[in-house]
Amino acid sequence: MSEENTQKKARYITTTLPYVNADPHIGFALEFVQADTLARYWRLIGHEVFFNTGTDEHGQKIAEKADAAGQDRQAYVDHYAEQFNKLKGALNLSYDKFIRTTDEAHKQAAQEIWKRCAAQGDIGKKTYSGLYCVGDEMFLRDTDLVNGRCPNHPNVDPIQVEEENYYFKLSNYEEYLIEYLSDESVIIPDWQRAWALDFVKAGLGDLSISRPKSRVNWGVPVPGDDDHVMYVWFDALTNYISTLGWPNENGDFKKFWVEGETVQVAGKDQVRFQSIIWQAMLKSAGLPATDVVSYHGFINSGGHKMSKSLGNVISPYELVEKYGTDATRYLLLRHVHPTEDSDLTWEKMDEYYTANLVNGLGNVTARILKMCETHLEPFNFEPIDPTQFEGPMILNFQQAMDHIWDKIQRMDEIIAETEPFKLIKTDPEIAKNILVDLREQLMHVGRLLLPCMPETSKTIRAAVRANRKPDNLFKRLEE
RNA sequence: CGCGGGAUGGAGGAGUGGUACCUCGGGAGGCUCAUAACCUCCAGACACCGGUUCGAGUCCGGUUCCCGCAACCA
Numbered sequence: 300m301s302e303e304n305t306q307k308k309a310r311y312i313t314t315t316l317p318y319v320n321a322d323p324h325i326g327f328a329l330e331f332v333q334a335d336t337l338a339r340y341w342r343l344i345g346h347e348v349f350f351n352t353g354t355d356e357h358g359q360k361i362a363e364k365a366d367a368a369g370q371d372r373q374a375y376v377d378h379y380a381e382q383f384n385k386l387k388g389a390l391n392l393s394y395d396k397f398i399r400t401t402d403e404a405h406k407q408a409a410q411e412i413w414k415r416c417a418a419q420g421d422i423g424k425k426t427y428s429g430l431y432c433v434g435d436e437m438f439l440r441d442t443d444l445v446n447g448r449c450p451n452h453p454n455v456d457p458i459q460v461e462e463e464n465y466y467f468k469l470s471n472y473e474e475y476l477i478e479y480l481s482d483e484s485v486i487i488p489d490w491q492r493a494w495a496l497d498f499v500k501a502g503l504g505d506l507s508i509s510r511p512k513s514r515v516n517w518g519v520p521v522p523g524d525d526d527h528v529m530y531v532w533f534d535a536l537t538n539y540i541s542t543l544g545w546p547n548e549n550g551d552f553k554k555f556w557v558e559g560e561t562v563q564v565a566g567k568d569q570v571r572f573q574s575i576i577w578q579a580m581l582k583s584a585g586l587p588a589t590d591v592v593s594y595h596g597f598i599n600s601g602g603h604k605m606s607k608s609l610g611n612v613i614s615p616y617e618l619v620e621k622y623g624t625d626a627t628r629y630l631l632l633r634h635v636h637p638t639e640d641s642d643l644t645w646e647k648m649d650e651y652y653t654a655n656l657v658n659g660l661g662n663v664t665a666r667i668l669k670m671c672e673t674h675l676e677p678f679n680f681e682p683i684d685p686t687q688f689e690g691p692m693i694l695n696f697q698q699a700m701d702h703i704w705d706k707i708q709r710m711d712e713i714i715a716e717t718e719p720f721k722l723i724k725t726d727p728e729i730a731k732n733i734l735v736d737l738r739e740q741l742m743h744v745g746r747l748l749l750p751c752m753p754e755t756s757k758t759i760r761a762a763v764r765a766n767r768k769p770d771n772l773f774k775r776l777e778e
Numbered sequence: 779c780g781c782g783g784g785a786u787g788g789a790g791g792a793g794u795g796g797u798a799c800c801u802c803g804g805g806a807g808g809c810u811c812a813u814a815a816c817c818u819c820c821a822g823a824c825a826c827c828g829g830u831u832c833g834a835g836u837c838c839g840g841u842u843c844c845c846g847c848a849a850c851c852a
Binding site: 355490655771 | 783789790791792794802809816817818846847852
């Protein structure tokens with residue numbers, strides 16, 4: 300390690316934690332792959348990286364589902380946690396920690412942050428009464444009601460509830476949040492930041508953060524009150540630091556959260572949780588804010604939200620099964636806009652796969668290495684030099700991929716223009732020089748692909764070193 | 779006048795104030811190293827109206843049409 304590299308800051312990245320009441324969908328896959336690509340890129344340029352993900356496992360909805368299935372609750376969440384953890388293999392994720400909110404250490408951290416907020420005078424208690432929707436785990440206002448029921452759950456009668464709950468005085472942090480959100484670097488994209496700022500400026504109310512155990516008996520106990528458990532969000536958000544060993548304020552927490560650079564990746568529906576509530580909680584507990592939260596859009600299919608009734612749901616496992624791991628990563632990184640909504644259909648994905656991976660990257664690798672294998676001796680390439688990857692923090696994955704595919708297309712053009720396969724018969728020295736140059740360019744592409752398509756990168760680099768045409772990188776789709 | 783996002787060739791998408799790009803599709807050639815792959819050329823687009831500017835898809839104002847969100851939504 301050079302001196303320059305040892306000076307590089309540690310970097311932390313986390314996804315949000317999926318709530319384990321359903322199988323993983325494509326949105327999570329997008330989030331995981333974005334975070335993973337960034338983590339791999341950082342490691343490549345010499346940063347020490349902590350990449351966190353995991354599962355959010357408390358709350359009434361999960362308790363009810365487990366109970367309805369006649370399953371032990373812990374066994375139920377164990378099963379789902381495993382479903383999500385399996386994505387690690389399917390998508391080739393490199394996370395350092397898979398935290399579960401039912402982990403004992405996490406529960407203690409959640410209780411500790413509660414105590415800190417309470418000590419700061421930010422937690423109170425008051426009586427809530429009204430109609431409550433179990434589906435959303437929230438009180439309904441009169442204006443919410445549609446035919447007397449929750450608009451999101453029109454088949455279930457809301458229940459009349461009167462109960463005393465703890466609340467977090469979010470309004471204490473209006474001024475702080477306005478200051479935090481005025482910094483242009485804290486949210487990507489900027490229009491989400493503007494929205495968050497407007498939201499805070501409009502005034503913040505109290506946030507209910509507990510539920511009586513008599514009604515919801517599946518959560519982290521409220522410190523000093525056996526009758527209540529924490530509202531699932533308050534518990535879940537704490538994972539971003541409990542995963543680092545907090546409340547131990549040394550070790551990884553100090554290295555990554557306090558002294559390092561922190562990035563959270565989340566869906567666009569998360570702005571008020573990640574950039575408002577969570578930041579207020581951190582401030583209340585006397586902890587540093589997140590440096591930047593990047594919000595991705597949603598993936599639609601055929602112009603509609605994915606839904607079971609429309610039959611247009613695309614699952615991450617289906618993608619991996621059809622195209623393979625790296626091709627799935629490619630599709631999510633290059634053909635999904637990093638911050639806006641995107642639309643994917645099987646037809647379009649087939650097209651992207653065939654045009655850019657089979658006919659593009661795969662084919663050009665085969666044609667170059669076939670010629671090299673026949674006409675050149677192997678060359679001993681230097682290992683990857685981290686400095687050649689130095690650059691700004693890349694969150695615009697589409698742009699980065701476009702840059703690589705420009706180079707791929709350029710290689711095809713050079714072959715057609717210089718015709719080394721023809722020249723080798725008349726002027727072998729010139730032809731060999733062209734091939735040496737092409738091989739060098741292919742190696743470069745192989746290296747650039749490392750963060751986004753790790754296995755493909757490895758295969759290409761190994762094949763270039765071996766000076767052998769590899770088996771087809773991407774199989775042609777069957778008719 | 780609630781807030782925000784969007785409108786780019788036949789289709790789907792990129793686009794930092796400076797020759798509008800990519801993939802698919804259409805037409806015409808070329809090549810044989812390669813996964814019937816690849817290359818070249820042709821046709822074809824910045825929703826509408828103003829403004830700023832030497833110069834606008836890009837910045838500003840207005841109009842029309844789509845799409846989200848509107849306090850605890852995973």
